[in-house]
Amino acid sequence: MRHRFSSITEDLLQLHEAMRKRWPGLLRVAIALYDEQKEMLHTFIKSSPDTGLLNHYSIKLQEVPSLVKLAESGEARLIQDLEILKDHHTVHSDAIAEHFKSSYTEPFYMAEKLLGFIFYDADEVGYFDDDLLEQIQNYSRLIESLIVSEMLPVKALIGMIDTAKELTNLRDSETGKHLIRVARFTEIIALQIADKYDLSDEIIEYMYHYAPLHDIGKIAIPDNILLKPGPLEDAEYDIMKTHVDEGLKMVDRMVNHFSFQQIHHLQMLKDIIGDHHEHYDGAGYPKGKKGNEISLVGRITAVADVFDALTSDRIYRKAMPVDEVIAYMKAQKGKQFDSECVDALLVNLDTVLEIIDKFKE
Incomplete structure (x- = not known):
C-alpha cells in the first residue's frame, strides 16, 4: 500500500494524540533544534493546545546551563514541580512554568553531535510516573528517528550539491x-x-x-x-x-x-x-x-x-x-x-x- 509523505509536524501531532488517549494530562510535546554554527537553540515543531506558545523562539544554548548539562551528559531531566523554574527568568522557563506543572526533557543527537531536545509537559505536579516515563522513552526514540530521517536526506542533498561544486x-x-x-x-x-x-x-x-x-x-x-x-x-x-x-x-x-x-x-x-x-x-x-x-x-x-x-x-x-x-x-x-x-x-x-x-x- 502506498502512503503519502506526511510532514514531521503531522507525525508529531498523531503521536501526541495517541499518547493523550492514555495520558490526557500530557499537554505538550515539543522539539527544539540546536544550530551549532549559531550556537542557538530554536523551536522547530510542537504539539500544544496553545498554538502561540513559544513560537519562533530562540536562545543561546549557553544561556541555559541546565540544558548544557543535559547535552554534555546525554541524560534526561525530570522536573515533577515546575515551580522551581520561576527563579530561572528566561522566556522559556517563565512560559513553561506558567502553563504547565511538570516536565520531562531529553537531548538527542545525530552522528554524536547534539541535534536538539524533546520536551514533554504535563498539567499536574508529579504527573510523570514510572509507566509514563517508560512509554515516553519509547516515543522519544521514535521521534528522534523521525527527525533524523527527515534531516539526513536534506543534509545529503546539500552535501551532494556542495561536492558537485567542488568537483x-x-x-x-x-x-x-x-x-x-x-x-x-x-x-x-x-x-x-x-x-x-x-x-x-x-x-x-x-x-x-x-x-x-x-x-x-x-x-x-x-x-x-x-x-x-x-x-x-x-x-x-x-x-x-x-x-x-x-x-x-x-x-x-x-x-x-x-x-x-x-x-x-x-x-x-x-x-x-x-x-x-x-x-x-x-x-x-x-x-x-x-x-x-x-x-x-x-x-x-x-x-x-x-x-x-x-x-x-x-x-x-x-x-x-x-x-x-x-x-x-x-x-x-x-x-x-x-x-x-x-x-x-x-x-x-x-x-x-x-x-x-x-x-x-
Whole structure:
C-alpha cells in the first residue's frame, strides 16, 4: 500500500494524540533544534493546545546551563514541580512554568553531535510516573528517528550539491560566507513576516537550509561567463540566465537518482531556485512572474540574495556602501522586490549588520 509523505509536524501531532488517549494530562510535546554554527537553540515543531506558545523562539544554548548539562551528559531531566523554574527568568522557563506543572526533557543527537531536545509537559505536579516515563522513552526514540530521517536526506542533498561544486571547481563570487549570510537574511525576513503568512518554525527551518542552494545551476555555466570580470554581453547574459533552469534540472536528477522523493518541502527548494530572479513588477526571469505569482519564499530569497550581493565584493565590482544598498532596496520596493520583504529585512538592520561583520570574506 502506498502512503503519502506526511510532514514531521503531522507525525508529531498523531503521536501526541495517541499518547493523550492514555495520558490526557500530557499537554505538550515539543522539539527544539540546536544550530551549532549559531550556537542557538530554536523551536522547530510542537504539539500544544496553545498554538502561540513559544513560537519562533530562540536562545543561546549557553544561556541555559541546565540544558548544557543535559547535552554534555546525554541524560534526561525530570522536573515533577515546575515551580522551581520561576527563579530561572528566561522566556522559556517563565512560559513553561506558567502553563504547565511538570516536565520531562531529553537531548538527542545525530552522528554524536547534539541535534536538539524533546520536551514533554504535563498539567499536574508529579504527573510523570514510572509507566509514563517508560512509554515516553519509547516515543522519544521514535521521534528522534523521525527527525533524523527527515534531516539526513536534506543534509545529503546539500552535501551532494556542495561536492558537485567542488568537483567542478566552481569559483565565482558566491562564497561559502555569502551562502551563510543569504540563509541568515532569509531567516530574518521569514521570522518578521511569519505571523502574517502563517509560517511555522518547521517551514522557516527549511527555508534556512534551502536558501543557500538558490544558485546551484551556476555549476552548468562556463567559466568564461561565470568568472568574467566585466559586464556581460547580451548573449552571455542569456546563457547566465539559464542557471535557473539548470538548477531545477539538477534537483530533479538528484531526487530521481537517489530516491529523495520523501524530502519534505521539496517544492520550497524548487521555488527558491526558480523564483529568486523574478521581479515583483514582472521584469525578472525566467518566466516573468509578477506579484503574488512569485512564491513567497522566492520573494524572500530575492531580497536576501540581492542585499548580500550588493554589500559584497564581486569579481566584476566592489561592494557598495551599506547606505547606498539600503537606498537601492527601498527604491526597488514594488518593482524588483516585494515591499514587505524589504521592510522585514531593513527593520532588523542591526542584526543584518552584525551578520555581515561576523561573516566577512
